Amino acid sequence: MSEQRPHQFERGTDGPKVIMAGVDGSASSLRAAAYAAGLARRQNALLSLVYVQPVLAAGAALGAPVTGATEEIAEGLAAEIRTSAERVRDLWRVRWEFHTFKGDAYAGLVRAADELKADAVVVGASESAGHRFVGSVAVRLVKAGRWPVTVVP
Template sequence: MVDKVPAPFERGTDGPKVIVTGVDGSESSWRAAAYAAGLARRQKALLAIVYVQPVLATGAAFGAPVAETTAEIAEQLIAEIRRAVKQLEDVFHLRWEFHTFRGDPFNGLAKAADELKADAVVVGASEQAGHRIIGSVAIRLVKVGRWPVTVVP
């Protein structure tokens, strides 16, 4: 009898199994989540919706309730996602999970995509003017080159 050796993890062999999308409450992030949901539904993939809780060291140094505030934002996002999924559950079947990571958006999404073994990442285009100069989260994710990245306007 031959012992079966588990196959090593491979990205993208039979279509995406996990699609990661980042949400922060902005219009572009909701459009990206909707697009990613459509991809996940059609591919029968898991949609991993990620909110990256910012670490605001300055606010915390002055006694601002930073952790509580970002946790409240996460709760508001998950409530809105649940409402949207509830409205569509009779029409579409979608497997999804909500995750929170801490840090800046780029590192948080990169860590999420790595830990969740993402086959694809979908993000919204930046709505901040300064990102044209220093680079947006989307551009930085594309440059890393570890996953296919779709940027939704």
């Protein structure tokens, strides 16, 4: 008689179940969201769109969020996504959800991918020149090696 084990999450068994895309309102992140939506549609996977609200550098240790502006960005992104989803509702049947996490972009996306049990992560290429010194979020996600990462230009 075989022993019954409780169901455990297992990555990569029957194709992706959750495809996560990081969005921040930039053109490259919105292209990444569109690319991820296409992947999710073709794979019949859940599309999880994630916005990471930055924290103040001085208050980061205390977890003080940047209020107002980041809340407006999150609300604006959610509204834009809803509008876009409504426009293509009859063409693309994509199950999607929108999440907001707080922290720096890399740590927030890692936490989101872990909590959402993402099978794949899609992000836009950095549009900032400063990433040459500290490394772009996309490069850091690839180096983490925990999920397949697609970087959309």
